Amino acid sequence: MQRALELAASARGATSPNPWVGAVLVRDGRVVAEGATAPPGGPHAEAVALAVADARGCDLYVTLEPCVPFPGKRTPPCAEAIIAAGCRRVVVAMEDPDPAVGGRGLALLRSAGVPVETGDGAEAARDLLRPYTRHRLTGRPYVIARFAASLDGRTATRSGDSKWITGEAARDRAHRERAWVDAILTGSGTVLADDPALTARPGGVAAERQPLRVVVDGRGRTPLGARLLREPGKTLIATASTAGAAWKQALTAAGAEVFECGDAEVDLNLLMDELGRRGILSIWAEGGATLLGSLFDGGHVDEVWAFIAPIVIGGRGPGAVGGEGAALVAEGWRLQSPRVEVIGPDVLVRGYTRAQLP
Ligand SMILES: NC(=O)c1ccc[n+]([C@@H]2O[C@H](COP(=O)([O-])OP(=O)(O)OC[C@H]3O[C@@H](n4cnc5c(N)ncnc54)[C@H](OP(=O)(O)O)[C@@H]3O)[C@@H](O)[C@H]2O)c1
Numbered sequence: 001m002q003r004a005l006e007l008a009a010s011a012r013g014a015t016s017p018n019p020w021v022g023a024v025l026v027r028d029g030r031v032v033a034e035g036a037t038a039p040p041g042g043p044h045a046e047a048v049a050l051a052v053a054d055a056r057g058c059d060l061y062v063t064l065e066p067c068v069p070f071p072g073k074r075t076p077p078c079a080e081a082i083i084a085a086g087c088r089r090v091v092v093a094m095e096d097p098d099p100a101v102g103g104r105g106l107a108l109l110r111s112a113g114v115p116v117e118t119g120d121g122a123e124a125a126r127d128l129l130r131p132y133t134r135h136r137l138t139g140r141p142y143v144i145a146r147f148a149a150s151l152d153g154r155t156a157t158r159s160g161d162s163k164w165i166t167g168e169a170a171r172d173r174a175h176r177e178r179a180w181v182d183a184i185l186t187g188s189g190t191v192l193a194d195d196p197a198l199t200a201r202p203g204g205v206a207a208e209r210q211p212l213r214v215v216v217d218g219r220g221r222t223p224l225g226a227r228l229l230r231e232p233g234k235t236l237i238a239t240a241s242t243a244g245a246a247w248k249q250a251l252t253a254a255g256a257e258v259f260e261c262g263d264a265e266v267d268l269n270l271l272m273d274e275l276g277r278r279g280i281l282s283i284w285a286e287g288g289a290t291l292l293g294s295l296f297d298g299g300h301v302d303e304v305w306a307f308i309a310p311i312v313i314g315g316r317g318p319g320a321v322g323g324e325g326a327a328l329v330a331e332g333w334r335l336q337s338p339r340v341e342v343i344g345p346d347v348l349v350r351g352y353t354r355a356q357l358p
């Protein structure tokens with residue numbers, strides 16, 4: 001199962017809106033085949049492994065419950081393929097949270113007389129598939145809020161200077177995370193201040209698959225010359241109905257998609273629903289304090305990645321998260337399962353804002 005989890009992790013992000021899954025076929029204690037989910041339309045992990053070796057008498061280890069037939073399904077159902085292949089036993093890390101599958105895959109296997117065990121590697125599998133679970137249970141993407149701050153919590157100086165607070169290694173770490181998410185989200189304030197590319201460039205090299213760039217821009221302030229409009233991949237500008245029609249047309253002509261959600265400012269609930277409908281499972285939110293504040297206030301944030309640099313900025317520089325915030329310390333977003341890493345001279349503190357969905 002450990003190997004199956006590694007395979008699942010290797011496909012993370014490349015399979016959306018499908019879950020990233022790993023599968024290993026074992027005969028007499030030896031691995032005879034393995035597989036990870038292919039990009040959408042391609043085979044699932046189980047099918048990849050079953051295509052490599054004769055599965056008769058093998059044990060199959062798989063990180064997520066095998067799928068069953070349902071209307072609109074593009075690939076052949078894995079539970080049926082496993083039965084046909086003659087597997088001796090199936091070990092499943094977690095049940096599928098998708099209501100279209102939820103337990104039916106396990107039931108189908110058992111009704112065909114295939115012994116099924118569940119729970120081995122469950123915690124790691126659930127952790128790995130948090131974005132998928134959030135999406136299937138709420139219809140909305142999983143949001144990771146990322147910021148880089150000084151020891152005193154500031155993200156820029158009083159003059160607005162913000163480059164660079166953290167070192168190269170920490171910034172590269174963020175790029176590696178950008179490379180697996182489905183979308184990167186920022187606000188018009190950051191576009192105006194920094195003119196970011198909003199691309200994934202792990203190790204300084206542009207990733208082949210670029211996440212969707214999403215700019216929250218209620219008043220139509222994103223300039224037509226913004227760098228992110230020229231980068232590879234797609235850009236979605238989320239705006240309000242009151243923003244100028246000419247600006248919207250010009251952005252569309254420049255290759256961006258303009259999506260109206262809200263009257264005066266962007267309604268983040270509508271935006272999250274729309275991104276979820278489009279099959280966006282995960283969002284890396286790199287906004288300034290205004291956008292991050294709205295995301296926290298609205299309960300949209302699932303996970304936090306805070307890069308903290310050993311520098312004190314002081315003065316009136318902006319904090320990392322604005323909005324209303326918590327009235328009491330007890331109401332703050334104290335991270336669950338926090339992890340701390342030292343990255344060069346900086347520290348990364350990350351964790352979850354809420355418990356894993358069932
Ligand atoms: N250190 C870091 O990690 C980091 C990361 C990113 C940015 N920054 C810094 O942050 C500064 C910019 O911060 P910022 O707060 O001005 O920019 P921001 O949070 O990126 O963008 C905020 C803007 O988004 C628009 N918006 C539309 N609907 C919204 C909604 N529902 N909720 C929130 N915002 C909405 C608003 O502009 P409209 O009224 O035009 O719609 C708002 O002013 C820059 O100095 C940048 O360098 C630092």
